[in-house]
Amino acid sequence: MKQPLEGIKVLDFSRVLAGPYCTMLLADMGAEVIKIERPESGDDTRHFGPFQNGESGYFMFLNRGKKSIEMNLKDPSDRESLMRLIKEADVIVENFRPGVMKSLGLDYESLKEVNKGLVYCSISGFGQYGPLTKRPAYDLVAQAMGGIASITGHPDNPPTRSGASIGDMSAALYAAYGVMVALFHRERTGIGQAIDVAMVDTIFSLLEHNVMRYTSEGVVPERIGSRHPISAPFDVYESKEGSIVIATANDPLFVKLCKVMNTEHLLDDERFKTDILRGENEAELKVFIEEWLSNYTADEAVELISEAGVPCSTILNIAEISESDHIKEREMLLEVEHPVAGKTRIPGNPVKLSATPVKVTSPSPALGEHNDMIKNLMKSE
Amino acid sequence: MKQPLEGIKVLDFSRVLAGPYCTMLLADMGAEVIKIERPESGDDTRHFGPFQNGESGYFMFLNRGKKSIEMNLKDPSDRESLMRLIKEADVIVENFRPGVMKSLGLDYESLKEVNKGLVYCSISGFGQYGPLTKRPAYDLVAQAMGGIASITGHPDNPPTRSGASIGDMSAALYAAYGVMVALFHRERTGIGQAIDVAMVDTIFSLLEHNVMRYTSEGVVPERIGSRHPISAPFDVYESKEGSIVIATANDPLFVKLCKVMNTEHLLDDERFKTDILRGENEAELKVFIEEWLSNYTADEAVELISEAGVPCSTILNIAEISESDHIKEREMLLEVEHPVAGKTRIPGNPVKLSATPVKVTSPSPALGEHNDMIKNLMKSE
Incomplete structure (x- = not known):
């Protein structure tokens, strides 16, 4: 059976974690994800550890099943090719600081003129509008500002970041849900739209009943280690x-x-x-x-x-947990053969679909591995 | 403009947090979510704090915009009504312990016989298959087993649970993405399917590069408070x-x-x-x-x-954070008028859609508020 998102073309301008994890969730389901990378250096995470035979594990995990094209977004010839890709795209994902895509003429308002069905998803620290929109953010900032650090840790210790980048990861998850909702809507109406997801908002959303304790009862939840606020043991x-x-x-x-x-x-x-x-x-x-x-x-x-x-x-x-029978039987670690790194184990997808199970069919791409796509695109016109 | 999921009917057998948050994400986008509740007592969270005029804030937040029908799943007459609802449903969401829906004759294998396009999503602690499938789980267990507790907190303190139930919340998010992928696939092919999401798997998925540190370099990440493993300050x-x-x-x-x-x-x-x-x-x-x-x-x-x-x-x-200008301008706290609680502030949806913005149009339902739907359903046949 075909993968659920077969035929869906995603142009991925995103870098590092939140954007790439969102597009990984789309690639896992069969979408064709074309990663637009800065010539020569590419996505920052190509240079982040951990490394296996010189290849970044960080990059390999997040970018399995994607294609890579090098482009200088300010070069006129590259931009001509890019605009052809954009006309054919179903989805764009980007996580630049708000304003950057606009300064490149690649914001939603500009691109919907050439592709009215486009679903255009932006992920940022503080959102495309709001009082802090222009501020730089990393996961730690989203966790600190979004309220979760204040309730994580022991009472006699400082507030604590979660050991994983849940600001990025939750933004990626909400974005993937948003993209799928917008694609479903487009399928029924032909109408595209822009999606704006902010890491501070997604951390705030993870707080669940802690927000209600404040708004319903005026209680400000505090750090209680691993305990539960209303029960024991x-x-x-x-x-x-x-x-x-x-x-x-x-x-x-x-x-x-x-x-x-x-x-x-x-x-x-x-x-x-x-x-x-x-x-x-x-x-x-x-x-x-x-x-x-x-x-x-x-x-x-x-x-x-x-x-x-x-x-x-x-x-x-x-x-x-990585070596547990549970993770093995649930196929939550996949073995992928990477041309440089060799056999690599990367996290699987936790959504188990009965009719169209996720198949990770290719490793992460080398930088510019699919540059030829552009030549072929030009020839075919 | 119509909401993206208008016309999508969700039968919601889920209770407490992970399932109800998943169906909230569908209701926010316009799906009709019908909550099937145990007669007289209903969802456990109706009796959880915090309370506002005797109404549970926990329940009000998670169940805005849904309908409520009381049903005894073992009563023959209720089951007859239920089967009519199931025939018309697009999506079912449940988070009982694996095996419970089967013992009620309400598992996917049974229900796809009466509704072949059904998208049937199960959320559980350890999944529908695997070595621990029958074990009971709460969020704390998923956080401890999934590996995130081991890297959260300060080096000289015990492992720490995140202050919010990120096991439940991440399971809900992956499930919402899975349901949307399956609905998109059904829209193009007519084929339904079952979805299996386990909290331990979703916590493991949130670990991001920490897993790669182990699989690529054999490093076992430890607790380092709010610090970053590879940089400072x-x-x-x-x-x-x-x-x-x-x-x-x-x-x-x-x-x-x-x-x-x-x-x-x-x-x-x-x-x-x-x-x-x-x-x-x-x-x-x-x-x-x-x-x-x-x-x-x-x-x-x-x-x-x-x-x-x-x-x-x-x-x-x-x-x-709740009173910040950021949350105000981003509409991340919504004011809802609840017939018993009065004016209530509940968390908004962090996915900002340009063409079809989320509108929360009704508060959470009273238990059995929509029982009449059943009578009308019977009459109309």
Whole structure:
């Protein structure tokens, strides 16, 4: 069966992370993604570590299945070729600082004149409009300003960035959903449109009920480590050997947990009668739990607690999750043969489609590997 | 202009966060989302805080613009009505533990017999197949197992959960992208399909280059607070009054930073010549930066550093970002009139579409508010 986005042509002006991850999500589904790169140096991430045989793992992961054309966006001859590509494109994705595409005459208002069905997606730190539109941003800035850093980490430590660039990644995800909504709409109406996604907005959107705590009750959520604001036991606990998480968000789960720990007397303890009381007396509850845990390794404890139906897990590092049976069976690491790097393992796509499963068929392109496309395009006219 | 998903009917069996956020993303774009709720009690989140006039803010935010029908999925008469709804549905979203929908005879294999174009999306902790499929999961478990907790937090502290439920939220986002891809494919081919999204997989996907550090170079990333693995200054710094983040990920930005701090002598300092060296000597560099910062408040410093073109920000708490001019101008908090709660502010949608902007036209439904739909459905036959 054909891939879902077969026939969809994406011109990708984006660099580094948020834009390239968005277009990777489109390429994974069968879209033809043509990466427009600066001559000679290309996307910055070609020069970022980690490296495998001199090839950037950062770049290989994000750009699998794409084509690469070198273009100087200010060169008249390159621009002539570019405009032919734009006329045939279905989607454009870019993540320059707002104003850059306009200064190049490549903003949506200009391009819709030559291609009225175009879906044009811009990703930036602060958006195409708004009081901070011109400010530079990196992921850390989006996490700090968007509110999530203020609630991540332990109470007696400074605010903390998530260990992954969730500002970029969430912007890419919202953008991919936006592009697909716009393509669906275009399919039914023929009408294209511009999409504007800001990293600060997407971080703010990830906050979920924390925003409602403020707008409904006037509470300003604070850092509470791994705990849950309204229930317990819900935290990291120490076993005889290694830490585990236990997530007990309601009374029935607490009953199950007490049964497996043989501490059913806790069910009659006034301090632990409800989610709220358990939250208030969490430190005392932790003593009972860790006393029981001291008899087991982390793996043994997780086995017992899971069997009882209570959500829990060991805390896996990147090597452990990467080598787990779960990731293997779910095909969340794909092996790709890269002409320079050799066999490479890159993250798969977590959306498992029954009729049109994602197939990653080619590795990331060499810089300018598809420059010939342009010559052929000119010949064919 | 019509909303992009006008005419798309979504039957929503999902509860709590991941599923309801996915269907909210569809409702925001004009889909008709019919929430199938357990009679009398409904979605668990109707009883979660925070509350405004007794209405759950948690529920109001996630379920704006949806309809609510009470159904007992085991009752023969309710099931007859349900099957009529299923025949007319375009999309089903559910987030029960794998196996539950099958035990109810409502799995994809059964339902595609009555509706071959159906797009059927399942969200779960560990997926519909795989070694851990039957295990219960909450967000904390997905964050711990998926690897992100191991790299979030300070080196001398335990692994940390992100302050928001990014396991649920990322699963919802990947699911929304998957549903849109499948709807686009169906539009062109008439073929429906099942979609399987697991929270552990989506957390693993958010790890971005951290996975490549392991697969390309064998490095196991560790907790480094807010710092960047390959550059500096990139961290939280203390000003005269309050903390700020500065994100300097390359040499040109470091030059700009030194100019604004009047510390150009640092550019000739061997310890700070390259990203890697600055990373290695980050503690010494921090002394110079905080010495300069001690002359300014956080706001003053951010103004000066931003002007110089270096990404930086104060660290906003949930109240500060919610009340910011940025969120106001970007319409990231919407005012909705709820019949019980009154005026309520709920998070907006970060995808800004030029031709078909998101309009949130109705508040979350009362439990069973649309039960009459069923009667009318029966009459019309």
